[in-house]
Amino acid sequence: DARVTQTPRDKVTEMGQEVTMRCQPILGHNTVFWYRQTMMQGLELLAYFRNRAPLDDSGMPKDRFSAEMPDATLATLKIQPSEPRDSAVYFCASGLVLGVTSGGPAYNEQFFGPGTRLTVL
């Protein structure tokens, strides 16, 4: 049963520390998304990749956040240095873009990972 996996599931750290979150997308999916969920803001898109290339990272604070896909089976989201306001649940999702139509990318649904609950003290 193919699933998106994320590690760690929970992370507690002190302000100023580096945090790295990892995501393994579903094998064969070519699009990977990073979302952040907080009580105040709800779900927000941070960044997404297609075929390992970043397509949109406009939702991500560039000074401290970075997202990469070293290979097709691993996506990482790094925060350095972390701050208390970064405390949230970070979700990774993957999907398969089948092509591009006049209405935009044609792809199936997004499949979400279980999330990483980050607490920055």
Add this chain to the structure above:
Amino acid sequence: KNEVEQSPQNLTAQEGEFITINCSYSVGISALHWLQQHPGGGIVSLFMLSSGKKKHGRLIATINIQEKHSSLHITASHPRDSAVYICAVRGETSGSRLTFGEGTQLTVNP
């Protein structure tokens, strides 16, 4: 005004009731998603639709593109349907970016 508005924000129902959750959006879209977030936090994609109606078990999703409105219906509701239901839209010019509604907290009592 948010691009995606859901109503109601909170909904409490008795087991067996027919439930409707509404989503209105203000931009042209290429697709609309309904997601379910369980009390434990996990998110499941229920539907992705760009026109008409889709049905899966007791869940039905409809969309009216002209009116920029979608509804999620649950027939014969059950306590295990208790969750947050989130509407998200993919704008015509936003690539794969989703914009989310604030969610509807559904509680179904036995």
